[in-house]
Amino acid sequence: MTALTIELVPAFDDNYIFLAYDREDGVAAVVDPGDEAPVLKRLEALGLTLTHIFNTHHHFDHTGANLALKDRFGLTIAGPKNEADKIPGIDIELGEGDRFTFGSHEAQIFDVPGHTAGHIGWWFERDEALFIGDTLFALGCGRLFEGTPAQMWDAMSRLRQLPPQTKVYCAHEYTMGNAAFAVTVEPGNQDLLNRVEDIKKMRADNIPTVPTTIGLEAATNPFMRPDSPNLQQTIGLDGGDLVAIFAETRTRKDQF
C-alpha cells in the first residue's frame, strides 16, 4: 500500500488545482480542474494519464475543464449530488456519508453547504488529506454565495474535529489577504501573529501556503474560532451565540 501523491497545479491568478495519484494502483485524479492547459502540461511531465475528476462544487473555476479532460481521457467525473445538474459531465453523484473508492484509497464525503448549496468535501482519512474547495481556506473561509452562516459554521465546526495533522487542500492562494483580516479580529492570538510572519516569508519567496493543516487552522483561523474570548471581545459579542459570532466575523471580512 502506497500513499497518495498529491501535487499543486497553479491556475488562473490564484487557483490551485490538485493532482492526486497512485502509480501502483493505476489511478490519477485531478481535483477541481478549472483550466485544462496547466493540468495537461504537468501530466505530460509526470507521464500520467488521468482516470478521474473530483469536483467539490460547481463554480466555473473548478469545473471549466471537466468536459475537455473527459473527452481527452475518457475519465470518470465524481462530484456533488446536491448540485449535480451544474457539474459538467458528472458520472458519480456523492453526498454526506458516501465513501468513494480510488484504487486502494478511500474518501469519505461531507456535505459542506454555504459557499454553494451543494458543496462537498473529500476526506482521505488514511492519506490524511482533505480536498475542501472554497469552503475552508488558510486563515479564511469561502464567501456565502448560496448558504447561511449557520450552515457554514456547522461545516467549520465539523472540519475542526478532524485529526489535526490532516492536510487541507484549499483551492485558492488567498492567505495574505486572509491574514491581514485575521489579525484585526483576534489580535491577542500569538499563534496567529507567529503564523502571519511565517506566511509573509513564504509568499515573499513565492512558496504556496497550501496545503495547510486542520491543527493550524483550528489554532489561528478566525472562522474556526468563534469561541475565542479575544475574538468575541474584539467584535463586541462577548459570550454570544457561536453562529452570530461567526456571521459577524464573515460580514466584517466581506467589508474588509
Ligand SMILES: [Zn+2]
Ligand atoms: Zn467557488
